[in-house]
Amino acid sequence: MAPPTPKPPPAPFRSNFLAEKRIITICFFIALGQFQYGYDSAAIAGFQSMPAFLRVYGYEDPTNPIGLNISTDVQRLIQSLMNVGGFLSAIVMYASHTKLSRRIGLWLGCGFAFLSVSLMIGTTSLGGLYAGRLLLGVSNGFFVPYSVTYMTESAPALLRGPIVGMSTFQTSLGALFGILVDNYCKIYPGNAPWQVPLGVMYIVPTILTILLAFLPDTPRFYVTQGQDEKAINAVRRLRGIKDEAYLRAEVEDIKSAFLLEQELHSGVHLNDMFRGPDLRRTLLCFATTIGGTATGVTFMAGFSVYLFVQARVGSPFEWVMISLAIALTGNMAAFPAMKYFGRRELLIGTSVISAGMMYGMAIAYTVSAWTDPAASRALVAMSIVFTWIYGIGQGPVMWALSTEIPSQRLRSQTVGTASGLNFIVGWVVSFCTPYFINPDKLGWGPKYGYIWGSSNLVLALWAFFYVPETKGRSLEQLEELFEKGVSARKFSSYVVERQLVEDSVGGVPAEKEKATTVQVDDVEKR
DSSP: OOOOOOOOOOOOHHHHHHHTHHHHHHHHHHTHHHHHHHHHHHHHHHHTTOHHHHHHHSEEOTTSTTSEEOOHHHHHHHHHHHHHHHHHHHHHHHHHTTSSOHHHHHHHHHHHHHHHHHHHHTOOSHHHHHHHHHHHHHHHHHHHHHHHHHHHHHSOHHHHHHHHHHHHHHHHHHHHHHHHHHHHHTTSSTTHHHHHHHHGGGHHHHHHHHHHTTSOOOHHHHHHTTOHHHHHHHHHHHHOOOOHHHHHHHHHHHHHHHHHHHHHTTTOOGGGGGSHHHHHHHHHHHHHHHHHHHTTHHHHHHHHHHHHHHTTOSSHHHHHHHHHHHHHHHHHHHHHHHHHSOHHHHHHHHHHHHHHHHHHHHHHHHHSOTTOHHHHHHHHHHHHHHHHHIIIIIHHHHHHHHHHSSOTTTHHHHHHHHHHHHHHHHHHHHHHHHHHHSTTTTOOGGGGHHHHHHHHHHHHHHHHHHOOOOTTOOHHHHHHHHHTTOOGGGTTTOOOSSOOHHHHTTSSOTTSOOOOOOOHHHHHHO
């Protein structure tokens, strides 16, 4: 018997990129919800060391390097109330089940953004500031999970990881813009140094409000609503495909997986997230979502300028800008990195390096005096490496995993609940961090890195033992792998019965670039 004809090699990265340029562009703009989150985190981080803001919401402190400081309680609340608002959004997502579409969820985020920013600009009272922060948390609570879910459910299988990885790029880009605006507005008179950066936050919800009016919802959302023709039209509009056979094959693949799952779990409820194979998927989704906070990026994003000021780093705003600008190259490298490397290896390797950077920051200020310039240089250098490593591996990988792993019928609820849990964890971090780093309490400063170095090591060990390799698999193939209970270490080599639509219909449609999609793991095995 003649040996079987080998499958052709994987399509070049450039071919896939050009063939799917429409969905990549759309997802870039949808990811602006992440930009808003990053911008806010950095802008508020800058406010905590901005004299104009501290003259309204802080107090004079001759012992502080800038002569002003912010109380631990105020610092806790302006950071942690964001997470409380995000948790409230997660409750709405959970309660709405499948009724709330991805597009409506993003529109809600826009509405709360307009309201919260207006409130913070129009007040100088702590009560108004706290209320604005809470409402902005509600806004981000809709922006973050719904933007990632929209991208996950719209992207083709082999580009899903890189496309979802744009979330981290947009977060870092937003953070860079937040610090840039803070830095160039800090010389303005009166309250303008902090009111202008807040006003810039009108831009993203305005863009998204208009853009969403011209976009469909995701194909998978329409399938869950029994609207197959709308699903076909959504694939056509989002990916620019005109081949009717391909369109119908794509939607039939989505629909058959959804119906099979419904048949296997007929009469189920939301508690199904914690039953059978869905329990494993739910726990993995929760862990990957919370894992983003466990890296320490929340600490660095929310308190970077303040940390640099307390550590006596000269020109703290400028150094944070340089750090974020360099980190962007890591975010850009994440796109090809997630195309060519597995999720597992990226997550494990980058977590180990991040642990080393966090420990390095803490050790530098343990063995040296706080006024030692060498310690300041070490802190800046290691914070730059940490943010770069997070951008190329931990951030994009965990964003992708958290939305790939949940089952189709429970994805919105699982991602929403995971987001809610992460907002609780983020609240704990934001509430406790000022106690550790503020001089009026423990005053650890960079020594706080000991805690985050340890959490990164735990993250690396967990990924090694429990995280499956999802690269190159369609969401429908992942359904099959989890239903069969395939172990994490066998995910990449397991031969699935369900093939990618590109394989079953003979390749990408004619009007797109000719590129045959295959499973990378099969090629590597050969």
